[in-house]
Amino acid sequence: MTIVAIIPGDHNGDLFLFLIPLLNELRILEDGGLKVICEDGFFNFKVHLLLASGDIIGVQELIHHKGHNSDYGCRQFHIKTDFGIVKKNEFVMLKFFHGYSFFGLNELHLIGSNVTKRLWDIISGQYGNLNTTFKLHSSACSAIGKVIMESNATIPSGIFEGIFRDVSQKAGHMRSVDWIMLLQCIVPTLVFEQLAETYGAYSEQVEALMSLVIRCTLALQWKIYANDVSAIQKYLHTWDLHMKNNVSNNLYTVNFHYLWHIHEIIQKLGPLRGYSTQSAERSIGFFKKHIKSQVLPGPNNGKIIKRQLLMHNFQRVHLMDELETVLEDGDAYSLDEYPDIELWDWKVMQLEDFDHLNIERYIRQY
Template sequence: MAEKCLILCLKNQLENMRNAHLSATPLLLMSSQSVSAAIPGLILKENTSTISHESTDGNNNTDLGNSMSEIESSTSTLVFNFSQPSPVPSNNDAKNLEFMKIINDFGISQQAYEKLAAHLNSILGMSTEITYRVCTSYLGKKLLKCFSSIEETVYDVCQNRCIMFNDAEEVACKHCDEARYKNNKTDKDGIPIAEKTMVQIPLARQIALSLANSDTRHEMIYRHNHKQKADDSKADIFDGHAYQSIKHLFSSENDVAISLAVDGFVPHNILGSITILHATVHNLPPMVHYEKSWMLQIVMITGPFTPLDFWSFLKPTLADLKVLQEERMVVIIPTLTICAKVHVLVVTGDIPAVAKLAYTTMRTLESFQNFDPASLSSKGLVGQSPFSSLASFTGPLFFTLDKMHGLCHEIGKQIWRLIGGKYGIKHSLFLPVNVLKEISVAMAATRKTIPTSFHGSWRNISKYSGYFKAVDWADFLLFIVPTLVAKCVRDTTSRETLLGLVQACNLLMSWELSAKEQISIKRYV
């Protein structure tokens, strides 16, 4: 698991390997790509100089016995030394790194990798002049570690992924009682071997590598140079309350503003769930930082179920954030020493994720009908969020819904459910089955004429709504609802309300909002 994640993390770092040049770019897991641009003309390798730190255990909403209301950690500065050059790969090593990148780009399985390598090597072996051989996947992983500036951190986890073990004294999962270690098995140093492990790519190290890149560091000064607009228009997160209320915490041009996002999902045709934690660096210009190549992937939690102790997986990141906001990080490169603090502006995700992050209760129909004022859960909170101990914490608005989930998945999908009769056929937005089929056929028929700039699939929504991604729901919400759907809604008030909602969503997806448009959004909703 750890080695697989490392390969995925280093994906874009291989871009510059063809001519035996190595970047020091941290890369992300799964579909996310590189975190920062390559360091041109400079081959770096991090010295082991980070200061260790500890923090208390985290827990989720189901276990409030040991509340993580405060993130305790040492106040030692985190030091990242990139002043020493790393080895340059040979031509054959560079070819193998490029080969592994191709394998990863196209999602080729390890079994297919091994067969391809064996077949290619049998062909290469027929030549007496060619010395190059395709490495096995095992040797490829060793090669990646040798030439990478990334240092993953491996943690023991419950066999069922209930929790991540953060203390040496923990020998079994407190939820399912599964053992942490294999029976009577130790490594060469006599240390017990864990049943399951996982990899995390420390947030601090990823940001440090971004700051070590002179080009990226120059772009990241965007935050420092940003000026709030006098006309109250909103073109960036720095124009809003989340940043303006804590602007005084940023004392250096290199200080970093980030947001954290949690996304949990169940892949199609695959048993189990995946929960991802990643960060966005808002110091970069708006047209840059939203791209997936600049997302900082921190952890990917896979397992048969959603983790029961979600906060245990966030413990190392929360401890780092505590140090980064108070004592800052020091990044050493051959020509410069950079000091920077890191502050979280907001945390985001879908509704269940935000509820978990904020320690709020999820509401049900029964909770509204049977309200109990004496119940703690009826008051909204079931505990104190660990994020509340951060200096940048601003209250309820610290927890936000992102556009992808809040507008696309939630509103777009809910409109489809409304017109489809999920909430009753007497609803004023309900449309008969034959009308829904006509809308679906019309959607599919437009595929041939849709410009390539549209990223949605434009498939038959009646058949494939369960496979729709956020971009598909966005296309449905912004283009299908105001045209094909709205004209079929007979009730005038409902139709106007629906069109107003679509217009509000359309404005919210804009790159910039004028003061007038902000007022319009409030009027529409």
């Protein structure tokens, strides 16, 4: 990913003081194109901006939206401009602007740090006497966290993007990718088991929760087919109907509402993973570590960006011969490489040591 600029973090200023020059250059590149001269000849490319995305607060600034707390809080429904939209959006000047879908949906923050975190707060009883329909006792939550920590010794770290943490004790230390893993791996197993014992496996609230898990899991795939989109809509209805009819209104936040639009965005832009902000978050983490100057952070930022661009260009130009590999014909349908060998913690155990896990029950039910 190429970093164009690092904008100062003062949210009281006007973001478009920085973006207008960039948008003007994009309009020139849309018409005149970009001329590239290389060993293979001369090429002229047109440059178009297809997406401008971020979390809910970030997009709110991009589209001049009053925010999700206004009377018309959703940025994707058709709303009256004098209520929700403060002024005309500058991105409409671009040729490839395609409406609300131009700003996408950020799965990292929407499903990760917002929906799943709020879901765990509901399950763990953080909202006191509010009607949440599914809530576990603190001992059950502690048991879930304990099993997660005991399982870490047998979980290969190279398979998962995040880290499995004791969610009952360290929820505040979990990142967005950790919350997504919790939703995909822990909720349908450990959390489901505890909820099934409390409310019953086929109770309305448990089925609604599993509908949410299935829908988000389908939406987070790299390949999504038409039947997957239909399934996302179906499971959406089950979850949303339960939330609106049974859960207190102030628990149904705008994050749960934006899940309504997942299938629409997928139909227009493709899988959510394809335009996730995970790469941007990694870049933010990189620059946070390397920007040291407190007096002149601007020049410091510029030097770091320039150094990174030079290093990436050097790798592409001078190390390309070493990076390119030619597959033989016999390898056309085989994997390019296998994952690196990982050393797990070892334990001396016997088959009888697993009797308390009741493996046969898990095989039959899950």
